[in-house]
Every structure is written in structure tokens, then in C-alpha cells.
Amino acid sequence: MIDIQGLSKHFDKVVAVDGISFKVNKGEVFGLLGxxxxxxxxxxxxxxxxxTPTSGTAKMAGFDIINEPExxxxxxxxxxxxxxxxYDRLTAEENIAYFGELNDMDxxxxxxxxxxxxxxxxxxxxxxxxxxxxxxxxRQKVAFARAIIHxxxxxxxxxxxxxxxxxxxxxxxxxIKRCKSEGKTVxxxxxxxxxxxxxxxxxxxxHKGRLVATGTLDEIKSQYGDSDLENIFIRLVGGKxxx
Amino acid sequence: xxxxxxxxxxxxxxxxxxxxxxxxxxxDIIRDRRTIITSILVPMILIPLLNILVGGNVEKLNRDITExxxxxxxxxxxxxxxxxxxxxxxxxxxxxxxxxxxxDPIEAIKESKVxxxxxxxxDYLTKLNEGKxxxxxxxxxxxxxxxxxxxxxxxxxxxxxxxxxxxxxxxTYGISKDILTPAVIEESNIADExxxxxxxxxxxxxxxxxxxxxxxxIAPATDLVAGEKERNxxxxxxxxxxxxxxxxxxxxxTVTLFSFITVIATMVGVIIGYVINPSSFSMxxxxxxxxxxxxxxxxxxxxxISITLGMTFSALQIAFSTYAKSFKEAQTYLSFLMIAxxxxxxxxxxxxxxxxxxxxxxxxxxxxxxxFKTVFGYSIDYTYLFYTLGSSxxxxxxxxxxxxxxxxxxxxxxxx
Numbered sequence: 001m002i003d004i005q006g007l008s009k010h011f012d013k014v015v016a017v018d019g020i021s022f023k024v025n026k027g028e029v030f031g032l033l034g035x036x037x038x039x040x041x042x043x044x045x046x047x048x049x050x051x052t053p054t055s056g057t058a059k060m061a062g063f064d065i066i067n068e069p070e071x072x073x074x075x076x077x078x079x080x081x082x083x084x085x086x087y088d089r090l091t092a093e094e095n096i097a098y099f100g101e102l103n104d105m106d107x108x109x110x111x112x113x114x115x116x117x118x119x120x121x122x123x124x125x126x127x128x129x130x131x132x133x134x135x136x137x138x139r140q141k142v143a144f145a146r147a148i149i150h151x152x153x154x155x156x157x158x159x160x161x162x163x164x165x166x167x168x169x170x171x172x173x174x175x176i177k178r179c180k181s182e183g184k185t186v187x188x189x190x191x192x193x194x195x196x197x198x199x200x201x202x203x204x205x206x207h208k209g210r211l212v213a214t215g216t217l218d219e220i221k222s223q224y225g226d227s228d229l230e231n232i233f234i235r236l237v238g239g240k241x242x243x
Numbered sequence: 244x245x246x247x248x249x250x251x252x253x254x255x256x257x258x259x260x261x262x263x264x265x266x267x268x269x270x271d272i273i274r275d276r277r278t279i280i281t282s283i284l285v286p287m288i289l290i291p292l293l294n295i296l297v298g299g300n301v302e303k304l305n306r307d308i309t310e311x312x313x314x315x316x317x318x319x320x321x322x323x324x325x326x327x328x329x330x331x332x333x334x335x336x337x338x339x340x341x342x343x344x345x346x347d348p349i350e351a352i353k354e355s356k357v358x359x360x361x362x363x364x365x366d367y368l369t370k371l372n373e374g375k376x377x378x379x380x381x382x383x384x385x386x387x388x389x390x391x392x393x394x395x396x397x398x399x400x401x402x403x404x405x406x407x408x409x410x411x412x413x414x415t416y417g418i419s420k421d422i423l424t425p426a427v428i429e430e431s432n433i434a435d436e437x438x439x440x441x442x443x444x445x446x447x448x449x450x451x452x453x454x455x456x457x458x459x460x461i462a463p464a465t466d467l468v469a470g471e472k473e474r475n476x477x478x479x480x481x482x483x484x485x486x487x488x489x490x491x492x493x494x495x496x497t498v499t500l501f502s503f504i505t506v507i508a509t510m511v512g513v514i515i516g517y518v519i520n521p522s523s524f525s526m527x528x529x530x531x532x533x534x535x536x537x538x539x540x541x542x543x544x545x546x547x548i549s550i551t552l553g554m555t556f557s558a559l560q561i562a563f564s565t566y567a568k569s570f571k572e573a574q575t576y577l578s579f580l581m582i583a584x585x586x587x588x589x590x591x592x593x594x595x596x597x598x599x600x601x602x603x604x605x606x607x608x609x610x611x612x613x614x615f616k617t618v619f620g621y622s623i624d625y626t627y628l629f630y631t632l633g634s635s636x637x638x639x640x641x642x643x644x645x646x647x648x649x650x651x652x653x654x655x656x657x658x659x
Contacts, residue, residue: 048482051653074484085475089274090267101263102483146479156482 001026001154001185002047006056008209009042016042018209019056024187024202026153029180031200032189035237039209040189044158047187048078061153074103077147079175081159084143088132092123092142095131096149103150110149117145120178140168144175148184155179157188161195173199193230207237256492260485264493268467272501278462282501286455286509294516308392312340315348317362317382325363333404340400352384358393359383374412445596445620449612450588451513452506456552457584459505460498461577464560467494468650469573481656491561491650495643498557506549541618544628551635552611556580558642565649568658584608596620604630607638 002024009017017039024030034040045051047058049069058065061075086095093114100110118124121141126134131142147155157176161169176199179186190196196203197217204214213220213236217229224232272278314334316325326342334340343357351357362380364370370377381397384390410420471477480490537545560577567573587609591599596616603613604627614631617623649655 045657050478050481051657070484070486073482076482078479078482080475080478083475085471085477085479087267087271087476088474089271094267094270098263098267099479099483102260102480102485104259104484143479 001028002030002058002060002187004043004047004056004058007043007046007053007058008055009039009046009051010054015209017046017053020206020209020211021056022204022211022214024185026185027180027183028201029176029186029188029199031196031203032187032206033191033193033196033203033233034189034206035191038206040206041158042209043206044078044156044187044189048076048156049073074150075152076154076156077150077152079143079147079155079157079160079172081162083163084136084139086131086134086139086142086146089130091128091130092134092138093127095142096146099146100149105150113149113151114145117149121145137168137171140164140171144171148179153184155184155186155188157186159189159191161190161192169195193233197229205233205236212236255486255488257485257489260489261493261496264485264490265496268463268494268497269500272463272466272497275466278466278501281462282459282505283508286505287512287515290509290512291516291519294519304388304392307389309396310339312337312359312393312396313343313357314340314359314361314397315343315345315351315357317348317360317380319365320361320363324368329361332407334400336403337396337400340396349382352382352387352390355387355389358390359397361397371408445616446592448619449615450585450592451509452549452615453552453584453588453608453612454581455506455509456502456549457556458581459502460553460557460560461574461581463501464498464557464564465570465573465577467497468561468564469567469570470564472568473570487651487656488647491647495557495561495646498561499554502553502557503550506553537618537621538623540625541623541628544625544632545615545618548611548614548628548631548635551632551639552608554639555607555635555642556584558639558646562642562646562649565646566655566658588612591616596622599627601627601630605634607634610634 004020004022007017007020008015020039020043022030032040032043042051046053047060047065049065049072052066060072063071063075065072086092087098090098096114096117097110100113105113114127118127121144123138123141123145126138131139134142155176157172160172160176164172173195176186176188188199200217202214202216203220205212205220213223213232215223220232221227221229224235226232226235314329316329321344329342334342345351345357348357348360352360360382362382364378367377367379379401381394383394406423409423413420413422468477471480481487559580563576563580564573567576591603591609591612594616597620599613599616603609610631614628617627
């Protein structure tokens with residue numbers, strides 16, 4: 001479903017991502033682990049066609065991110081961390097519908113889908129309220145619905161739990177599980193080991209723009225002879241940064 | 244160039260997406276009470292309000308200066324004899340000037356009870372009878388508009404008094420009073436009513452249109468790109484299907500639309516202001532504007548040039564908003580843009596339409612100012628108007644190209 005081939009990104013002289021390659025199978029949840037500034041966001045931004053790679057490419061749902069960016073964007077949904085950015089003067093429903101329209105859905109389908117999602121996320125009571133008047137939790141649910149209104153095959157989540165409180169984090173985890181149960185392929189970046197252990201089928205550890213380890217959790221644990229992911233991570237990252 | 248154009252504008256701009264973005268942005272802005280107030284209500288109400296307040300005050304001041312002029316005599320001159328002379332000889336033909344009695348003449352000027360105090364030379368009567376000049380001192384307060392404004396009328400009255408005395412003296416010698424005026428002046432204004440009215444409009448309207456055009460898009464342009472970045476809605480938007488250019492065009496059309504709405508609102512305000520108080524537009528010149536009319540073709544050109552101007556500004560405003568890292572930064576850039584427009588506006592405010600050098604019809608902003616001046620100043624030359632139109636279209640293209648390049652470059656889009 002996702003096939004990343006030698007993806008690199010340079011910002012002037014800074015190498016943010018350095019020849020990353022990995023595959024994510026359909027229906028898999030892939031965790032991208034790394035410290036701040038390791039290149040997680042840049043990788044996800046390239047996969048979302050927001051940034052053009054300096055070299056290399058990737059296939060998302062069979063579409064090339066360089067040659068078919070529009071088709072790629074039609075098959076992905078994104079959820080980026082921090083405050084959920086919504087249009088405050090539009091209602092929750094209008095916020096979601098706007099993204100449906102932008103992704104070429106017809107009106108009836110948008111209506112049906114919003115009804116569906118409103119049930120899933122318990123948003124029925126506040127669908128017609130302006131986003132500016134919603135609580136943080138409500139806004140987050142609207143952002144979830146907006147990300148999957150067009151039923152994308154792939155979900156890209158960039159540190160979706162950063163800066164959130166416990167219950168909001170749980171909501172995000174539920175959301176990721178839901179995506180998986182619907183057969184979506186998910187890449188999400190994080191620096192929380194617990195989160196990754198809890199949710200991911202496979203992980204990739206990224207450090208200074210390079211992918212330093214990849215595999216299922218069990219594979220990685222047995223490869224490094226340690227059952228604690230955090231220890232392995234520190235060895236991978238700490239060791240490299242000392243050299 | 245063809246490949247470039249087809250690559251960017253034909254393949255990448257999807258009109259359906261443009262329409263979706265445009266519709267949403269318009270809805271969003273209409274719900275923003277602040278923008279509606281600043282871009283529609285304020286311009287519609289401001290000019291009529293200024294007309295009522297300023298216009299009313301100016302008229303009252305003019306009336307006060309010309310009517311109800313009060314004069315008094317200084318303490319030393321306040322005799323029955325002088326009072327009679329002033330009443331019966333000096334101000335007799337001036338019903339708007341009246342002589343009043345006050346206790347302290349100097350204080351009376353300061354308190355605005357009296358405009359001017361007349362102080363006669365002590366032995367004025369002897370000198371008058373001997374045919375020698377005597378002095379009348381006029382005491383007034385330059386810091387008071389009304390006192391200074393009334394001074395001219397007193398001068399006039401004293402001149403008139405002098406002429407009467409001289410005529411009487413000549414009469415006693417049997418000489419005709421015509422000897423005093425070897426040459427008689429007759430002046431005639433060759434500008435027709437339209438040109439006179441136009442010269443006032445040529446001063447106000449061009450700068451008004453240009454400043455409005457440059458400021459009207461500020462609020463929506465800031466909100467539509469820098470605002471989205473700040474509210475974290477920009478990244479999700481960029482990962483939807485539409486190309487960046489489709490998003491840009493949708494946003495650009497919204498800013499342009501609101502620029503026009505502001506300009507139309509202001510023009511409605513101007514018309515309301517005119518209906519309420521027609522004289523406020525003549526700026527005290529007494530020229531009547533009612534006889535003024537613009538030929539339809541010239542008016543059409545003014546509208547088209549205004550549109551191109553609005554399009555250029557909207558593009559630049561979006562460019563600055565894209566470059567800005569935050570809402571505040573965008574506002575700062577855009578106020579600089581407005582100042583950059585005001586400078587040529589005020590610098591050419593008093594330039595006469597007929598004095599405009601040809602090159603000015605090609606320089607950005609100055610070209611529109613010049614074109615508007617010639618049309619409102621009623622000295623229309625269609626060649627020049629087309630120079631302006633042509634150069635304006637070029638500037639629209641350049642500004643759009645600049646904005647499109649900025650908006651599609653990740654370096655600027657994700658500047659942080």
C-alpha cells in the first residue's frame with residue numbers, strides 16, 4: 001500500500017531525511033519512532049505531497065507522490081498533532097463537508113458519510129454548532145471526522161497525541177484502532193514507546209534522517225536481545241548521536 | 244512559455260475546486276462580523292458622517308465669518324462723533340457688519356464677542372477736514388479663525404469709505420471720479436462648469452479609489468493565508484485533492500471580491516454623502532458639481548482600471564500573507580503596502596490633469612492615479628487611458644505570477 005524508495009529531503013545544506021526506504025502493507029499500522037527533529041514530520045509531509053522530495057519517491061495506494069500528487073492526496077487522510085485546526089466560523093458539519101467537497105465527493109455521499117461519522121464519534125448534538133464554540137475534545141472529534149470523510153485508504157498521523165490530555169490521547173488511540181479495523185493503512189509518528197507498543201504492527205526508528213531499524217516489535221526486540229523497546233531505542237539513537 | 248502556461252494554469256487549476264474554495268471563503272468571511280463592519284459598514288457610513296459633521300461645521304464657519312460681523316471701538320475712540328461716522332459712513336452699506344458697545348474691547352475680541360476693534364487716530368477729524376490721511380488701527384486676533392476671516396470685510400468697508408471721501412473731494416473740485424480708474428478690469432473664466440467641478444473631483448477621487456483598493460483586501464488576505472497558517476488549518480487543506488494553484492485562485496478571487504465590495508460600499512457612501520450635503524464636495528470653492536458628467540466609455544475604462552488595480556493589490560496582499568509567518572506579520576507587511584500606495588497618491592494630489600507627464604501612465608499606481616485624474620478632471624485623452632489599461636494588465640499578470648510562484652514554493656509556504 002505504501003512503498004517508500006530512497007526518499008531524501010534537503011533544506012539548503014541541512015539533510016532532514018536521508019534516503020529512507022520501507023514498505024507498509026495494507027491494513028498495517030506502522031509507527032515511525034524518533035526524537036524531535038529526526039525527520040518524522042518531513043517524511044510524512046513528503047508522503048502527503050506537501051513537500052517535494054530532493055531525491056527518491058514513494059508510491060501511496062499505487063500512485064506516485066511526484067507524478068500523481070493529486071491522486072495521492074485523494075487517497076490519504078491526515079491528522080497532525082497539537083490543536084485541531086478548524087474553521088471557527090463554520091459549523092462542525094460545514095468543516096467536515098468542506099473537506100469532502102475538496103476531495104471530490106458528491107453532496108449526497110457527504111451527507112450520508114457525516115451522519116455515519118457523527119454516530120461513530122458521538123457528534124450528533126453539536127454538528128450544527130460553530131467550531132469556535134466547541135470544546136477541545138469536540139474539536140478533536142471533528143478533526144477525526146474531517147480526516148476520514150472521504151474514506152481514504154491511507155492515514156498519516158504526525159504525533160497526533162502531542163500536547164493532549166489523557167482522555168484526548170485515548171480518543172486518538174481509539175481512532176487509530178478504528179482506522180485499522182476498517183482496513184486502512186496507517187503511518188503514525190510518535191516519540192512515545194508505550195503508544196507505539198500498544199498500537200503498531202511494525203515500527204521504524206528514524207534518527208538524523210536515516211531509518212536505523214525497522215520490523216515488527218518482536219523482530220526488533222529479538223534482533224537487539226532486549227524486551228524493552230525504550231532500551232533498544234536509546235541504544236539506537238543515543239549510540240548513534242555519540243558517534 | 245506555452246508549456247509553462249499550460250502546465251500551471253490549464254492543468255493545475257481545476258475550476259470546480261476553485262469554486263468550492265471561493266464559496267467556503269466567502270461564507271467564512273460573511274460570518275466574520277469584524278470584516279463586514281470594517282469593509283462594508285464603515286466605508287458606507289464614514290463619508291456621509293464626515294460630510295454632515297465637517298460639511299456642517301465648515302458651512303457654519305463660513306456663515307459666521309461673512310454674516311454677523313461685530314466690531315467695536317477702542318476706549319479712546321469711543322465717542323459719539325466716531326460712532327456716528329462708523330455707523331453712517333463706514334459700515335452703512337454693509338448690513339452684515341454691526342457696531343456694538345463693549346466694556347473692554349480687547350477682552351471682547353478674546354472672548355469672541357467682537358471680531359475687530361477700530362482705533363481712530365486722536366486728531367483724525369482735523370486731518371480728515373484738511374484732506375490729510377489719518378490712521379485707523381484694526382485690532383484683531385490671528386489665532387481666531389473668525390476674527391481673522393472677518394478682517395477682510397472691514398478692510399473692504401474702509402476702502403469703500405475712502406473711495407466715497409475721495410469722490411466727494413473730487414466733486415468739490417469739479418473733477419469726474421473716472422479719473423481714479425484709468426483701467427477697468429474684467430475677468431472671465433474660460434473653464435466650463437464641468438471642468439471647474441472636475442478639478443475638485445480630480446483631486447479627491449483618484450486618491451480615494453486607489454487607497455481604498457489597496458486597503459480593502461487587507462483583512463481578507465491576512466485571514467485567508469496567514470490566518471490559516473496560524474489556526475493550523477492550512478496543512479490539512481494542502482493535503483486535500485485540489486492543487487495549490489486551485490486553492491490560491493479560490494482565495495485570490497475572494498480577496499478581489501471583497502476589495503470591490505468595499506469600494507462599492509464607499510461609493511455608495513459618497514453618493515449618500517452628496518445627497519445629504521452637496522456643497523461638502525466643492526470644498527468651499529462654490530463650484531457646483533451637479534453639472535458634472537463622465538462619458539460612458541471613460542467611465543467604463545475607470546471601472547476596468549479600478550478592477551485591474553484591485554486584482555493587482557489582491558495578488559500582492561496574498562503574496563505577503565503567504566510569506567508572513569503569522570497573522571501579525573502579515574498585517575505589518577500589508578500596512579506598509581498601503582503606505583507605499585499613499586505616498587504617490589498624496590504626492591500627486593494637487594497635480595493638474597493637463598500637467599501629467601506621459602511616463603506616469605506606465606508606472607504602477609501612478610498610472611491609475613493619472614488616468615482617474617484625467618477622467619474626473621474632464622480632460623480625457625483615450626490614448627493615455629489605454630496606456631494605463633495596458634500597463635495595468637501587465638502588472639496584474641506580474642503580480643499573479645509572483646504570488647503563484649510564492650504560493651507553490653514550499654520554502655515560503657512552510658516558512659517558520
